[in-house]
Amino acid sequence: MKQLMLGNEAVARGLYEAGVAVVSSYPGTPSTEITEYAAKYPEVYAEWAPNEKVAVEVAIGASIGGRRSFSAMKHVGMNVAADPLFTASYTGVNAGLVIAVADDPSMHSSQNEQDSRHYAIASKLPMVEPADSKECLEYVKLAYLLSEQYDTPVLFRTSTRIAHSQSLVELSDREELPLKAYEKNPAKYVMMPAYAKPKHNVVEKRMEDLAAYAETTPLNQIFWGDKKIGIIAAGTTYQYAREVMGDKASYLKLGLINPLPVKLIADFAKEVETLYVIEELDDIIETHCKKHGISVIGKELFPWIGEFSQRLISEKLLGKTPEYVDFPETIPARPPVMCAGCPHRGLFYALKKLGLTVFGDIGCYTLGASAPLSAMDTTVCMGASISGLHGFNLARKEESEGKSVAVIGDSTFVHSGVTGLMNIAYNGTNSTVIVLDNSITGMTGHQQNPTTGYTLKGDPTAKISIEKLCEAIGIRRVRIVDPYELKNTIEAIKEEVAADEPSVVISRRPCALLKYVKHKAPLKVDPEKCKGCKSCLGIGCPAISFENKKAVIDHTQCVGCGICSELCAFSAITE
Amino acid sequence: MKKSVMIVGVGGQGTLLASRLLGGVAMDAGYDVKVSEVHGMSQRGGSVVTYVKFGDEPVYSPVINEGEADVIISFELLEGARWLSYLKKGGKLLVNSQKMAPMPVITGTAVYPEGIEEKLAAAGADVTVIDALSLAEEAGSSKATNVVLMGLASKFMGFSEESWQKAIDTYVPAKFLDMNKKAFALGQKA
Numbered sequence: 001m002k003q004l005m006l007g008n009e010a011v012a013r014g015l016y017e018a019g020v021a022v023v024s025s026y027p028g029t030p031s032t033e034i035t036e037y038a039a040k041y042p043e044v045y046a047e048w049a050p051n052e053k054v055a056v057e058v059a060i061g062a063s064i065g066g067r068r069s070f071s072a073m074k075h076v077g078m079n080v081a082a083d084p085l086f087t088a089s090y091t092g093v094n095a096g097l098v099i100a101v102a103d104d105p106s107m108h109s110s111q112n113e114q115d116s117r118h119y120a121i122a123s124k125l126p127m128v129e130p131a132d133s134k135e136c137l138e139y140v141k142l143a144y145l146l147s148e149q150y151d152t153p154v155l156f157r158t159s160t161r162i163a164h165s166q167s168l169v170e171l172s173d174r175e176e177l178p179l180k181a182y183e184k185n186p187a188k189y190v191m192m193p194a195y196a197k198p199k200h201n202v203v204e205k206r207m208e209d210l211a212a213y214a215e216t217t218p219l220n221q222i223f224w225g226d227k228k229i230g231i232i233a234a235g236t237t238y239q240y241a242r243e244v245m246g247d248k249a250s251y252l253k254l255g256l257i258n259p260l261p262v263k264l265i266a267d268f269a270k271e272v273e274t275l276y277v278i279e280e281l282d283d284i285i286e287t288h289c290k291k292h293g294i295s296v297i298g299k300e301l302f303p304w305i306g307e308f309s310q311r312l313i314s315e316k317l318l319g320k321t322p323e324y325v326d327f328p329e330t331i332p333a334r335p336p337v338m339c340a341g342c343p344h345r346g347l348f349y350a351l352k353k354l355g356l357t358v359f360g361d362i363g364c365y366t367l368g369a370s371a372p373l374s375a376m377d378t379t380v381c382m383g384a385s386i387s388g389l390h391g392f393n394l395a396r397k398e399e400s401e402g403k404s405v406a407v408i409g410d411s412t413f414v415h416s417g418v419t420g421l422m423n424i425a426y427n428g429t430n431s432t433v434i435v436l437d438n439s440i441t442g443m444t445g446h447q448q449n450p451t452t453g454y455t456l457k458g459d460p461t462a463k464i465s466i467e468k469l470c471e472a473i474g475i476r477r478v479r480i481v482d483p484y485e486l487k488n489t490i491e492a493i494k495e496e497v498a499a500d501e502p503s504v505v506i507s508r509r510p511c512a513l514l515k516y517v518k519h520k521a522p523l524k525v526d527p528e529k530c531k532g533c534k535s536c537l538g539i540g541c542p543a544i545s546f547e548n549k550k551a552v553i554d555h556t557q558c559v560g561c562g563i564c565s566e567l568c569a570f571s572a573i574t575e
Numbered sequence: 576m577k578k579s580v581m582i583v584g585v586g587g588q589g590t591l592l593a594s595r596l597l598g599g600v601a602m603d604a605g606y607d608v609k610v611s612e613v614h615g616m617s618q619r620g621g622s623v624v625t626y627v628k629f630g631d632e633p634v635y636s637p638v639i640n641e642g643e644a645d646v647i648i649s650f651e652l653l654e655g656a657r658w659l660s661y662l663k664k665g666g667k668l669l670v671n672s673q674k675m676a677p678m679p680v681i682t683g684t685a686v687y688p689e690g691i692e693e694k695l696a697a698a699g700a701d702v703t704v705i706d707a708l709s710l711a712e713e714a715g716s717s718k719a720t721n722v723v724l725m726g727l728a729s730k731f732m733g734f735s736e737e738s739w740q741k742a743i744d745t746y747v748p749a750k751f752l753d754m755n756k757k758a759f760a761l762g763q764k765a
Binding site: 002003004006029030032033108109132161164165166167168236239240242243309310311322323324325326327328329330331332333334335336337338339364367370371372443445534537540541542544545546554555556557 | 585586595598602607609637638642643659661662663678682686687688700717
């Protein structure tokens with residue numbers, strides 16, 4: 001039976017059918033739903049780990065333990081997981097191990113645009129890339145066979161347009177696998193120099209074997225059309241090219257991205273007049289071709305930056321631009337914003353009011369950098385708010401101490417913020433850290449984490465107390481505020497930054513989008529009382545706009561949080 | 576035959592459910608289908624776009640580019656204008672008259688354009704504007720605005736009434752089913 005499935009759901013289905021027993025991941029757009037869908041199968045154990053490094057180590061352990069295992073992450077998550085990844089390449093596997101990494105060209109929901117294929121090359125691991133949901137399902141199953149046949153973890157690369165597109169898939173039954181025997185084997189699993197040195201030879205030999213496999217694998221396919229133009233592509237760029245060029249070109253569609261074939265490409269190149277490599281982000285395939293003396297046109301024609309499209313390929317290969325009409329005026333941009341009722345809003349308003357330097361982090365609250373709140377100075381990576389603030393204060397000392405804070409969400413704090421806080425406590429800068437505890441991992445669409453008290457499968461579990469954790473680390477000043485109470489929040493932050501020792505403020509209120517959060521009735525502006533002072537507009541709430549010199553509240557968006565009415569000096573905003 | 580439909584709006588308006596309804600109906604009709612969605616940061620109150628493509632020949636690219644859409648369903652007035660360039664010549668533009676001010680308008684650095692409906696028509700678009708929000712509220716909740724608009728869109732898609740009803744049964748949570756069926760019917764009549 002055919003079903004319409006999101007790429008990520010199809011990966012999860014592939015895991016189920018491949019008999020995978022253990023899944024451990026940390027959420028990250030566009031990879032998150034793989035693990036969420038995997039969790040829906042009772043036969044598959046699936047968990048949210050505190051970060052990607054832990055998740056991959058769990059998957060490695062489960063593989064050694066004899067069960068097929070899996071971990072998924074976004075491209076920047078692989079930076080966090082890189083440490084175990086590179087050495088798992090040496091140990092190889094017992095039961096199959098597949099690690100999925102989802103790239104985000106055009107940065108729909110990311111802080112950079114890195115190309116994960118570099119990781120496959122650097123860690124000397126095979127990498128598979130599907131081009132639609134059907135291949136997501138099939139290639140995952142094949143990846144487990146490769147993993148076990150070649151004794152290697154297999155990387156599985158997707159991108160936003162594969163992960164978040166639905167297409168048709170055909171389902172099969174699950175293959176139930178017995179628990180594989182575990183045998184103690186330090187030469188395979190203990191990577192100290194004496195054992196790691198011979199293992200490096202094994203890795204190099206494995207890559208040679210895989211390179212031979214790349215020449216004949218069904219993952220790499222040729223579709224012959226007109227031979228004037230040949231196109232080498234993988235994943236979503238193959239789909240764009242095929243849609244534009246149809247049978248006016250021939251295609252070498254690569255499903256095995258590392259190692260790449262040589263003879264297959266050379267033979268294909270001989271058959272076509274002009275050969276293009278169409279690849280988003282970096283020039284991995286192009287460099288490979290050129291290294292082997294195969295003449296191709298790649299980055300001289302196609303950009304290094306952003307997603308490709310039918311339009312781009314049509315313009316570059318056919319010189320055709322599409323015909324269309326534009327709206328005759330400039331259209332105001334509509335950037336993402338904190339939701340109406342978002343608990344982060346009051347907190348960022350307080351930070352703006354106090355004029356503090358704010359080291360930010362990764363989450364919904366990064367939107368605190370946008371106008372009109374504009375209350376963020378830096379965002380680098382998960383956890384960098386806290387460690388970065390420590391460094392900033394070391395550099396500027398009394399110039400910044402007492403005038404700067406770090407802000408970090410609950411999930412990000414557990415992911416890699418807590419180590420930075422240990423550093424602050426241990427090495428003692430006078431830094432103030434604000435944990436934005438909204439009781440959920442928000443940006444990626446509401447995932448549980450070790451501070452929420454629930455597992456991925458929804459079962460109640462141990463819950464980290466953020467305040468006790470901070471105290472245990474050695475922070476003596478820890479206090480909790482409700483960001484809906486603006487005055488208290490401002491006062492608390494003022495006191496903590498002024499204190500002459502490290503401090504933590506926990507800004508605690510659940511995400512307004514959580515199902516169990518009860519919303520109040522929408523508020524209204526009394527036009528008689530409204531003086532048009534616009535102070536309510538200063539919080540950047542999408543439900544408040546300004547019409548005919550008065551503030552207006554959109555009843556379809558307002559959840560009655562009341563922050564705007566706290567700011568109104570004329571008591572014009574009421575239920 | 577290949578059809579390209581865009582569902583555009585503001586993050587939180589329910590474009591995902593709408594695209595799943597249409598994807599489900601197209602699959603039911605035996606077509607090849609691709610639906611491309613938006614998740615993550617870009618869906619937090621920002622401009623969002625979902626692509627639905629189907630046909631009796633293979634659909635390769637999951638996305639739609641300028642000048643390619645047969646139908647654009649816009650859940651918000653300004654978004655209809657924003658995505659106009661994606662409409663194919665002779666394509667159909669269905670727009671909800673609801674206005675939601677984007678942040679640059681709220682902060683006063685930009686102005687919400689006046690007379691969008693007239694300007695869309697003047698630009699040559701075959702445009703239908705309805706007050707889907709009022710119809711949704713008539714059906715029971717402003718949250719059903721998306722389904723009202725899909726009711727309107729169903730008139731331009733050529734799928735059977737039964738297959739739409741089946742998709743609604745499949746994708747809408749049971750406790751909101753009656754309200755959404757009412758919303759769909761109001762959209763069909765609009």
